[in-house]
Amino acid sequence: MTVAIIGAGVMGETLLSGLLRAGRRVDDLLVGEKRRERAIELTERYGVTVVSNVEAADKADTVALVVKPQDMHDVLTEIAPHLRPGQLVVSLAAGITTSFIESRLPEGVAVVRVMPNTPALVDEGMAAISRGSHCDESHLQEAESLMASTGRVLRVPERQQDAVTAISGSGPAYLFFVVESMIEAGVHLGLPRGTASELVLQTVVGSAKLLRETGEHPTVLRERVTSPGGTTAAAVRELEDHKVRAAFLSAIEAARDRSRALAEGLD
Ligand SMILES: NC(=O)C1=CN([C@@H]2O[C@H](COP(=O)(O)OP(=O)(O)OC[C@H]3O[C@@H](n4cnc5c(N)ncnc54)[C@H](O)[C@@H]3O)[C@@H](O)[C@H]2O)C=CC1
Numbered sequence: 001m002t003v004a005i006i007g008a009g010v011m012g013e014t015l016l017s018g019l020l021r022a023g024r025r026v027d028d029l030l031v032g033e034k035r036r037e038r039a040i041e042l043t044e045r046y047g048v049t050v051v052s053n054v055e056a057a058d059k060a061d062t063v064a065l066v067v068k069p070q071d072m073h074d075v076l077t078e079i080a081p082h083l084r085p086g087q088l089v090v091s092l093a094a095g096i097t098t099s100f101i102e103s104r105l106p107e108g109v110a111v112v113r114v115m116p117n118t119p120a121l122v123d124e125g126m127a128a129i130s131r132g133s134h135c136d137e138s139h140l141q142e143a144e145s146l147m148a149s150t151g152r153v154l155r156v157p158e159r160q161q162d163a164v165t166a167i168s169g170s171g172p173a174y175l176f177f178v179v180e181s182m183i184e185a186g187v188h189l190g191l192p193r194g195t196a197s198e199l200v201l202q203t204v205v206g207s208a209k210l211l212r213e214t215g216e217h218p219t220v221l222r223e224r225v226t227s228p229g230g231t232t233a234a235a236v237r238e239l240e241d242h243k244v245r246a247a248f249l250s251a252i253e254a255a256r257d258r259s260r261a262l263a264e265g266l267d
């Protein structure tokens with residue numbers, strides 16, 4: 001079973017390294033990458049063979065498309081004559097629908113849409129997958145097995161993918177933003193940057209573990225930290241006064257709308 005990854009930037013390399021960690025043989029992987037220096041870097045780092053997109057499409061059983069949404073039309077046009085029914089195309093691009101892809105490929109090529117995220121680099125990824133119209137259970141299982149090599153996988157109806165993109169696809173960036181903000185606040189309070197960073201990092205990791213291991217609702221866990229008339233209540237009041245909850249809603253709606261807009265105008 002040969003898997004080709006077309007577009008080996010941040011997310012393509014994340015998938016490549018995850019497949020290798022999960023035990024796929026490097027001889028069963030191919031990469032198609034436009035930037036020559038990037039291709040050389042990946043061959044040196046992983047020993048993977050870099051080929052043209054056309055050769056990748058010819059030789060692979062499964063082709064993972066990990067280029068930007070704006071590059072998707074050109075890549076599909078290039079590889080379409082080399083794909084045949086029975087092959088599986090897995091798209092990791094935000095906003096691009098399975099029908100956009102299917103309309104550019106030969107009839108009968110199976111398409112699965114995936115929304116991954118970057119914690120996949122440390123095997124803590126969250127990927128949501130949706131079937132296209134020519135998919136059977138075996139195609140979904142193959143896409144699931146690809147993504148399971150880097151974390152958790154959930155099946156969702158495709159109509160939910162723009163919302164998924166806004167939550168788990170972009171989500172790591174919101175959390176890094178919070179981490180940055182807390183570290184800067186610590187520095188403002190006079191803590192050395194290293195101390196502030198260590199305090200914030202362990203607090204984030206510990207809180208995530210507490211959420212997962214107790215299964216408690218975040219409101220309950222927040223209430224346990226919030227002593228009556230104490231420090232946390234004072235801080236949370238400021239967050240509410242600054243409408244941080246409303247800001248998250250607007251931010252996530254904006255990401256959802258951007259995901260919807262990405263495929264528009266490409267047709
Ligand atoms: N970075 C992230 O956190 C996530 C990214 N994605 C999706 O993954 C896709 C890639 O995103 P990134 O890796 O962040 O972008 P990137 O810009 O790091 O990688 C894209 C790669 O595709 C290559 N490329 C462009 N045109 C090509 C062509 N015709 N043939 C072969 N290679 C080509 C580029 O040289 C580049 O290395 C996007 O569609 C994005 O929506 C999805 C979820 C999360």
Ligand SMILES: O=C(O)[C@@H]1CCC=N1
Nearest residue numbers: 093094165169170171
């Ligand atoms: O920002 C983006 O468009 C991509 C999709 C989700 C995360 N990164």
